[in-house]
Amino acid sequence: MSDQRIWDIARGFQPSRILLTAVELGIFAEVGEGAVESVHVAERIGADARGTDRLMNALVAIGLLEKEGDRFRNSEDARENLVPGKPGYVGGALLHNVRMWDAWTYLTESVRGGTSFGRVQHEQSPDQGESFMAAMHNVSTQRAVEVTPLMDFAGVANMLDVGGGSGGYSIAFCNANPGLKSTVLDLPEITPITRRYIAEAGLSDRISVVEGDFNKNEFGDDFDLVYLSMILHQNSNVENVALLQRAWRALKPGGRAVVHEFVLDEQRVSPPNAAVFSLNMLVATPEGDSYTESEIGGWLTFAGYKDVMRRDVPPGLSALMIGTKP
Numbered sequence: 247m248s249d250q251r252i253w254d255i256a257r258g259f260q261p262s263r264i265l266l267t268a269v270e271l272g273i274f275a276e277v278g279e280g281a282v283e284s285v286h287v288a289e290r291i292g293a294d295a296r297g298t299d300r301l302m303n304a305l306v307a308i309g310l311l312e313k314e315g316d317r318f319r320n321s322e323d324a325r326e327n328l329v330p331g332k333p334g335y336v337g338g339a340l341l342h343n344v345r346m347w348d349a350w351t352y353l354t355e356s357v358r359g360g361t362s363f364g365r366v367q368h369e370q371s372p373d374q375g376e377s378f379m380a381a382m383h384n385v386s387t388q389r390a391v392e393v394t395p396l397m398d399f400a401g402v403a404n405m406l407d408v409g410g411g412s413g414g415y416s417i418a419f420c421n422a423n424p425g426l427k428s429t430v431l432d433l434p435e436i437t438p439i440t441r442r443y444i445a446e447a448g449l450s451d452r453i454s455v456v457e458g459d460f461n462k463n464e465f466g467d468d469f470d471l472v473y474l475s476m477i478l479h480q481n482s483n484v485e486n487v488a489l490l491q492r493a494w495r496a497l498k499p500g501g502r503a504v505v506h507e508f509v510l511d512e513q514r515v516s517p518p519n520a521a522v523f524s525l526n527m528l529v530a531t532p533e534g535d536s537y538t539e540s541e542i543g544g545w546l547t548f549a550g551y552k553d554v555m556r557r558d559v560p561p562g563l564s565a566l567m568i569g570t571k572p
């Protein structure tokens with residue numbers, strides 16, 4: 247690796263912070279479809295004129311704004327994805343990365359201590375809940391296109407979506423299977439947001455939403471399928487065995503538990519997104535982690551599931567681990 251490559255990695259935080267700060271301050275929204283001087287943007291967002299000007303020049307340098315004379319325009323990418331109201335808008339979801347940034351600031355302390363550092367807040371404010379769900383909805387809606395064909399809905403009328411977040415997967419599964427009903431379980435501070443996404447999808451009659459703690463509450467006992475997407479990584483080994491046992495009690499005989507996770511290879515270095523994500527859990531949770539196929543498969547087997555199998559979700563960033571209750 248060359249010296250230059252090392253410098254590029256070391257300074258990789260700079261473009262990220264420029265983008266996140268611009269989204270936090272509403273720069274792209276202020277520029278909109280127009281051509282504006284930085285001093286006017288500064289006035290409208292209530293920020294310093296010199297600071298705003300230098301930030302906007304740097305946004306030109308990283309390709310998110312364009313400049314002609316003293317006037318700035320959004321670049322095509324920014325117009326499509328960073329201006330509120332556009333179909334491709336991801337600004338709300340990007341705000342979740344601002345919160346991740348705060349946790350990653352303490353990576354060094356987290357590695358020393360082996361867990362998230364004390365200054366990280368685990369409770370979410372309403373704004374944080376909104377940006378977290380916007381991020382989850384963005385990812386789940388895109389990934390559901392690949393996950394849905396891998397799911398076997400034969401004989402499944404009633405499913406439970408544990409920690410279902412925005413309901414993105416339940417929405418996709420119900421749209422693909424007209425006879426299917428789903429229940430999304432999530433925390434009380436999240437469920438009003440879940441209900442809104444489901445209402446926007448026109449599926450409130452087929453997807454119900456319940457409040458609960460998946461590490462404490464029982465889920466019922468009449469489900470044909472329990473879907474657990476991107477929740478095991480926030481838990482410890484012990485919590486995950488108990489969670490899969492709770493899912494087992496919620497299933498009818500012949501029902502299936504489907505875990506969707508970043509699944510690490512046994513050396514814990516690949517796929518790269520899963521290896522890096524394990525640090526996201528180190529900085530943000532007490533005992534969360536990215537887990538391997540043998541760990542997740544082992545918990546399913548220990549909880550009593552048979553015919554445990556893996557299905558990779560293209561393009562290979564995540565996988566399904568499926569177990570059947572005999």
Ligand SMILES: C[S@@+](CC[C@H](N)C(=O)[O-])C[C@H]1O[C@@H](n2cnc3c(N)ncnc32)[C@H](O)[C@@H]1O
Nearest residue numbers: 382386409410411432433436458459460475476
């Ligand atoms: C990473 S998101 C995944 C959301 C969704 N399953 C998906 O794949 O898009 C984790 C979800 O679990 C929920 N959650 C976290 N802890 C929970 C708990 N103890 N009980 C219920 N839900 C919880 C969060 O609110 C969030 O919606």
